[in-house]
Amino acid sequence: MNLAVRDVRHNLARFSLTTVGIGMLLMIVMGMGGIYRGLIEDAVLLVNRIDADLWIVQHGTRGPFAEISRIPRSLEDRLLVVPGVQSARAFVSHTVQREHGGKPLRMVVNGLSWPQDDGSWLPLVAGRPLEAAHYEMIADKLLGLQLGETLELGKDVYRVVGLTQGMIGQGGDGLAFFTVPDALAIQFDSSAEAIRLERFARKARAVKDDIGKMQPMLMDKAELPSRELPAVPRAMISAVVVKAAPGRDPLEIAELISGWKDVSVHTSDEQKELLLKGTVDRARRQIGLFTALLVLISAIIMALIIYTLTLDKTRDIAMLKLMGARDSVILSLILQQAVLLGGLGYVLAYYFGQWIFPHFPRRVIIMHEDLLRLGMIVIAISVLSSLLGIWKAMKIQPNEVLS
Amino acid sequence: MTAASPAIEATGLTKVYGSGNTEVTAMRDVTLTIGKGEVVALLGPSGAGKSTLLTAIGLINPPTSGSIVIGGLPVMEGPEALVDVRGFRRRHIGYVFQKANLIPFLTALENVQLASEINDVPPREARSRALELLDYLGVGDRVKNLPHMLSGGQQQRVAVARALANSPSIVLADEPTAALDSVRGRQVMELFGKVAHEQGAGVLVVTHDHRALDVFDEILEMEDGTLRPPVRTTTHTEGSK
Ligand SMILES: Nc1ncnc2c1ncn2[C@@H]1O[C@H](COP(=O)(O)OP(=O)(O)O)[C@@H](O)[C@H]1O
Ligand SMILES: [Mg+2]
Numbered sequence: 001m002n003l004a005v006r007d008v009r010h011n012l013a014r015f016s017l018t019t020v021g022i023g024m025l026l027m028i029v030m031g032m033g034g035i036y037r038g039l040i041e042d043a044v045l046l047v048n049r050i051d052a053d054l055w056i057v058q059h060g061t062r063g064p065f066a067e068i069s070r071i072p073r074s075l076e077d078r079l080l081v082v083p084g085v086q087s088a089r090a091f092v093s094h095t096v097q098r099e100h101g102g103k104p105l106r107m108v109v110n111g112l113s114w115p116q117d118d119g120s121w122l123p124l125v126a127g128r129p130l131e132a133a134h135y136e137m138i139a140d141k142l143l144g145l146q147l148g149e150t151l152e153l154g155k156d157v158y159r160v161v162g163l164t165q166g167m168i169g170q171g172g173d174g175l176a177f178f179t180v181p182d183a184l185a186i187q188f189d190s191s192a193e194a195i196r197l198e199r200f201a202r203k204a205r206a207v208k209d210d211i212g213k214m215q216p217m218l219m220d221k222a223e224l225p226s227r228e229l230p231a232v233p234r235a236m237i238s239a240v241v242v243k244a245a246p247g248r249d250p251l252e253i254a255e256l257i258s259g260w261k262d263v264s265v266h267t268s269d270e271q272k273e274l275l276l277k278g279t280v281d282r283a284r285r286q287i288g289l290f291t292a293l294l295v296l297i298s299a300i301i302m303a304l305i306i307y308t309l310t311l312d313k314t315r316d317i318a319m320l321k322l323m324g325a326r327d328s329v330i331l332s333l334i335l336q337q338a339v340l341l342g343g344l345g346y347v348l349a350y351y352f353g354q355w356i357f358p359h360f361p362r363r364v365i366i367m368h369e370d371l372l373r374l375g376m377i378v379i380a381i382s383v384l385s386s387l388l389g390i391w392k393a394m395k396i397q398p399n400e401v402l403s
Numbered sequence: 404m405t406a407a408s409p410a411i412e413a414t415g416l417t418k419v420y421g422s423g424n425t426e427v428t429a430m431r432d433v434t435l436t437i438g439k440g441e442v443v444a445l446l447g448p449s450g451a452g453k454s455t456l457l458t459a460i461g462l463i464n465p466p467t468s469g470s471i472v473i474g475g476l477p478v479m480e481g482p483e484a485l486v487d488v489r490g491f492r493r494r495h496i497g498y499v500f501q502k503a504n505l506i507p508f509l510t511a512l513e514n515v516q517l518a519s520e521i522n523d524v525p526p527r528e529a530r531s532r533a534l535e536l537l538d539y540l541g542v543g544d545r546v547k548n549l550p551h552m553l554s555g556g557q558q559q560r561v562a563v564a565r566a567l568a569n570s571p572s573i574v575l576a577d578e579p580t581a582a583l584d585s586v587r588g589r590q591v592m593e594l595f596g597k598v599a600h601e602q603g604a605g606v607l608v609v610t611h612d613h614r615a616l617d618v619f620d621e622i623l624e625m626e627d628g629t630l631r632p633p634v635r636t637t638t639h640t641e642g643s644k
Contacts, residue, residue, distance in 0.1 A: 001517055003508075006513070010507065010508030010549070319506065321489065323517075323565075324490060324491075324494070325493070326489070329521055399463045401500065401504050402458070
C-alpha cells in the first residue's frame with residue numbers, strides 16, 4: 001500500500017499549492033540557465049552566421065566585438081589574392097541608438113560587401129536581399145520595422161527591403177544590414193555644422209603647418225569634402241572576414257597572414273572564445289552564482305515543507321511505529337513525498353517556462369542537457385531536503401500516540 | 404511460543420519516571436499472569452499507573468525493573484529488550500486506545516489492511532482478512548470511508564479490527580470505551596471477550612466503565628502503582644482454560 005500517494009490525495013489542495021510554489025521556484029532556476037544560454041547564443045550568433053574561417057583585424061587587437069578595430073578597406077583586395085582564399089569580405093559593425101516613431105531604436109548596423117555579398121545568406125523571413133548599392137536595408141523583426149518602411153539615419157533615408165528573424169547582437173539588440181558604404185556613412189554621420197567647422201579647422205592647420213606653405217595647392221583643397229582630399233586616408237572598416245577555398249586549411253592561410261605586420265588573424269573559434277571570455281564571462285559568473293543561490297533556497301524551502309509535512313504526521317508516524325512498522329515504511333513515505341513534490345514541481349516549472357519565457361525581452365534557451373542536469377539537481381534536492389523530515393520522523397517515539 | 408504457557412507473565416514490574424526531585428514511581432513491583440483466551444479488566448483511579456503497566460507489557464515503554472514473558476518467551480528484563488521489540492509488536496501485540504488513532508488519510512479498510520501489510524502479509528490476503536474482520540465487527544458497510552466520515556463508535560471498531568489484523572497473541576486496550584456511549588461501549592467490551600475466547604488471545608483492558616464488567620474473566624485493580632489481589636474470577640475462565 002503506498003502511503004505517500006494516499007496522504008497526498010487526502011491533502012490535495014495543500015499539496016498542489018506547495019507544488020505550484022516549488023514549480024515556480026524551479027522555473028526561475030530553469031530560466032536563469034536559459035538566460036545564460038541565450039546570452040552565449042546571442043553573443044556568438046553573428047560569428048556563427050557569418051560562417052567565416054578567419055577574421056583579420058587591426059594589429060594587436062582582439063577583433064571587432066571585444067574592442068575597436070580599424071583597418072583600411074583595401075585589405076579586402078590584398079586578402080583576395082592570398083593563395084587559398086575563396087572570399088574576403090569587409091565587416092563593419094557598430095551599435096546606434098536613434099529615434100524612430102517617437103521611440104528609441106537601438107540596432108547593430110552591419111555592412112555587407114555589396115555586390116559580392118547581398119545578404120542572401122541571412123535567414124530572411126520576408127522580402128529580398130540588397131539589390132542596390134545604397135539606401136536599402138535588411139532589418140531583424142526584433143527592431144519592429146515593417147517591410148517597405150523607411151528610416152532616416154544620418155542624412156539619408158533607408159528602405160527596409162528584407163526582414164530576418166533571430167538575428168541579435170551580443171547586447172541583445174536587433175541587427176540591421178546595409179552596404180558597407182552606407183554602414184560607414186551611418187557611423188560617421190556628422191552634422192553640416194560639424195563638417196563646416198572641420199573644414200575651417202583643417203585650413204587653419206594647413207596654414208600653420210610647413211606642408212601648407214610648401215604645397216599651396218593643399219590650401220585650396222583643405223576646404224573640400226574629405227573624400228575629395230587625396231591625402232586623407234580611406235574609410236576604415238572593422239575587420240575582413242575570409243573564407244578558405246574548399247580543401248584548403250584555414251590555419252595555413254592564417255599562418256601566412258600572421259606574417260603581415262599591420263594586422264592580426266583570429267580563427268572563427270578564437271573569435272567566439274574571445275567574445276565569450278571578454279563580454280559574457282562576468283554575466284555568466286553572475287548568473288551562475290545567482291542560480292546556485294536559487295538552488296540553495298529551493299532546497300531550504302523544500303526541506304521546510306517536507307519537515308512540516310512530517311510534523312503534521314507525527315501522530316500517524318508514532319502509530320505506525322507502535323504497530324511495528326519498519327523504519328523503511330516511514331522513510332519511504334517521506335522520501336516519496338519529497339521526490340513527488342520535486343518531480344511535479346519540475347514538470348510544472350517546465351510548462352510554466354514554455355509559456356512565460358517566450359515573452360522575455362531576451363532569448364531564454366532551454367537546452368536538453370540543462371533540463372537533464374536540473375532534473376538531477378531536483379532529485380538531489382528532494383532527497384537532501386527530506387533528510388530533515390526523516391531525522392525528525394526517526395526521533396518520534398511510539399508512545400507519542402498516547403499523548 | 405509454547406501452547407501451555409500463559410499469554411502474559413509480568414514479574415516485579417517497577418517504573419520510575421524522572422530522577423532526583425522529580426522522581427515519580429508510577430508502578431511498584433507489579434506481578435500478574437494472564438492466560439490464553441482470558442480477558443482481564445484493569446480498574447483504578449487516574450494516576451494509579453494503569454497506562455504505565457499496559458505500555459510496559461506492550462513493549463512501548465520499558466519498565467525500570469522486572470521482567471516480562473509473553474507466550475513463554477522472555478521479552479524484557481528490566482529496561483533491556485531481549486527481542487526486536489518492533490518486530491515483536493508487529494507480530495504478536497494488538498493495541499486499542501481511548502482514541503481510535505486511525506491514519507486519517509487511509510480508509511477504514513486500508514487502516515486494517517496496513518497492519519497486515521507491514522507484517523509482510525501479501526496485499527490481497529491482507530485485504531480479504533481486513534474485510535472479514537470489519538464485517539465481523541459490524542462496520543462492513545463503511546470500509547471505503549475515511550476515518551473522519553465515521554462515528555466515534557465505528558472508528559473504535561475499526562481500531563479494534565486493526566489490532567486484531569495479525570491475530571495477535573495479546574491484545575492491550577487502554578480505556579477503549581471512554582469516548583463511546585454505554586451501548587457502543589458494551590459492544591466493544593463484548594468484542595474483546597469474543598476475541599479472547601474464540602482466538603485464544605490474552606486480553607488486558609483498562610477501563611473505568613463499571614457497567615460492562617460482567618464481560619471479563621478477571622478484574623484487577625491498581626492503586627498508587629501497585630496491584631490489589633483479584634476481585635473476582637468467573638467460572639468462565641476455568642471453563643476455557
Ligand atoms: N512520561 C511520564 N513522565 C513522568 N511521569 C509520568 C509519565 N507518565 C506517567 N507519569 C506519572 O505516573 C503516574 C501513573 O500514570 P499513568 O500510568 O498514566 O496512570 P493511569 O493510566 O492509571 O491514569 C502518574 O502520577 C503520572 O503523573
Ligand atoms: Mg491512563
